[in-house]
Amino acid sequence: MAGPLGPKDRKTKKADDVTALHNDARARMLDEALDSAIARLHEEGRYRTFIDIERESGRYPHATWRRPDGSERPITVWCGNDYLGMGQHPVVLSAMHEAIDRTGAGSGGTRNISGTTVYHKRLEAELADLHGKEGALLFTSAYIANDATLSTLPKLLPGLIIYSDALNHASMIEGIRRNGGAKRIFRHNDLEDLRAKLEADDPAAPKLIAFESVYSMDGDFAPIEAICDLADEFGALTYIDEVHAVGMYGPRGGGVAERDRLSARIDIVNGTLAKAFGVMGGYIAASHKLCDAIRSYAPGFIFTTSLPPAVAAGAAASVAHLKTDQALRDLHQERAAVLKLRLRGLGLPIIDHGSHIVPLIVGDPKHTKLLSDMLLDDFGIYVQPINFPTVPRGTERLRFTPSPVHGSGEMDALVRALDILWGRCALNRAELAG
Numbered sequence: 001m002a003g004p005l006g007p008k009d010r011k012t013k014k015a016d017d018v019t020a021l022h023n024d025a026r027a028r029m030l031d032e033a034l035d036s037a038i039a040r041l042h043e044e045g046r047y048r049t050f051i052d053i054e055r056e057s058g059r060y061p062h063a064t065w066r067r068p069d070g071s072e073r074p075i076t077v078w079c080g081n082d083y084l085g086m087g088q089h090p091v092v093l094s095a096m097h098e099a100i101d102r103t104g105a106g107s108g109g110t111r112n113i114s115g116t117t118v119y120h121k122r123l124e125a126e127l128a129d130l131h132g133k134e135g136a137l138l139f140t141s142a143y144i145a146n147d148a149t150l151s152t153l154p155k156l157l158p159g160l161i162i163y164s165d166a167l168n169h170a171s172m173i174e175g176i177r178r179n180g181g182a183k184r185i186f187r188h189n190d191l192e193d194l195r196a197k198l199e200a201d202d203p204a205a206p207k208l209i210a211f212e213s214v215y216s217m218d219g220d221f222a223p224i225e226a227i228c229d230l231a232d233e234f235g236a237l238t239y240i241d242e243v244h245a246v247g248m249y250g251p252r253g254g255g256v257a258e259r260d261r262l263s264a265r266i267d268i269v270n271g272t273l274a275k276a277f278g279v280m281g282g283y284i285a286a287s288h289k290l291c292d293a294i295r296s297y298a299p300g301f302i303f304t305t306s307l308p309p310a311v312a313a314g315a316a317a318s319v320a321h322l323k324t325d326q327a328l329r330d331l332h333q334e335r336a337a338v339l340k341l342r343l344r345g346l347g348l349p350i351i352d353h354g355s356h357i358v359p360l361i362v363g364d365p366k367h368t369k370l371l372s373d374m375l376l377d378d379f380g381i382y383v384q385p386i387n388f389p390t391v392p393r394g395t396e397r398l399r400f401t402p403s404p405v406h407g408s409g410e411m412d413a414l415v416r417a418l419d420i421l422w423g424r425c426a427l428n429r430a431e432l433a434g
């Protein structure tokens with residue numbers, strides 16, 4: 001065994017050396033590529049750091065920030081998407097506890113293979129009712145719901161052309177990009193551009209207009225009714241992402257389309273259970289037949305484990321609760337209006353389209369990050385910087401999401417801190433706030 005190397009062994013050793021050399025070169029190449037990709041992010045001030053926070057049940061928006069060195073600091077969260085505080089609502093928590101006690105943790109399968117439970121069916125019925133549709137279909141998230149639905153539609157409608165708003169969420173862009181069908185990007189909320197693009201195409205081609213009701217970064221609304229009019233005129237289907245509106249707008253929380261009495265003119269609604277509903281998961285609501293087809297053709301629905309029953313139970317409780325809690329919706333809008341009024345009073349350049357989202361434009365990634373760091377370190381106020389590619393370069397911002405649980409004490413502290421820091425950083429105030 002331990003004798004001198006034979007000719008065969010020598011050959012093997014040489015091959016091993018060559019392989020090792022290859023592996024070395026490959027590892028070096030990967031290292032260099034990753035280093036330069038990450039360095040680029042640092043240079044542009046958009047390297048992302050995740051803040052470690054621990055939410056404590058019943059105390060939102062108060063939480064604990066755990067620093068990298070292990071020390072702790074109490075903070076107030078001002079950038080969460082738990083818009084109504086439903087993530088800690090007793091109705092939601094007790095529904096989840098009860099479901100866990102009855103059925104355990106996971107669903108144990110895909111929807112097709114043992115993973116459909118009474119909780120999933122109940123939640124889908126709750127969502128169909130919320131939007132006045134025949135059916136609804138659950139997905140792991142609204143990201144997946146958008147991606148899976150939009151990438152599957154051309155399989156069902158050969159020749160489909162999708163008209164997509166330029167500021168649509170990444171999940172819609174991804175679904176439309178991957179579907180291999182024709183797409184037209186129209187300028188954000190620009191009806192003339194949309195009309196021109198519809199007119200330029202074959203009248204006989206199947207068409208779909210995909211847009212959002214509330215755009216999450218500026219907080220502006222789509223001209224839903226006018227888009228529905230164009231859809232009627234050109235025989236197009238309508239697909240609306242109401243992720244930043246469900247639970248919060250409309251007399252039962254059905255979104256802006258419900259508020260504006262346009263639900264019947266929308267063919268497919270997309271929503272999330274993770275933002276205002278405070279839990280996790282996404283869905284589409286549409287005709288029974290469309291849900292039936294997507295259910296059977298979308299890989300993103302078929303080949304993945306269904307949501308845990310407790311998650312479905314919590315989401316259903318949240319949706320059901322918000323169908324009647326108009327007071328919470330009113331308080332949410334009131335809190336947002338007060339924060340905007342107070343920031344405008346300081347002359348800070350906020351964007352105000354009348355929604356619940358309060359973006360404060362800083363306009364430079366490094367300043368935005370610096371402000372965010374100082375708010376956290378010096379004042380215990382947590383608001384994540386929003387940089388490219390989430391928003392266009394030059395419009396970097398802090399995006400505040402006031403909720404019914406952000407009281408006047410929290411708001412006083414925020415306004416005071418921003419006033420001090422804006423002065424300290426010598427940032428511009430709006431000439432005339434408006």
Ligand SMILES: *Cc1c(COP(=O)(O)O)cnc(C)c1O
Pocket residue numbers: 141142143144146169171212216241243244272273274281282
């Ligand atoms: C957050 C978001 C989504 C994705 O929702 P998740 O349920 O978190 O995956 C989809 N569309 C828009 C506009 C969003 O902001």
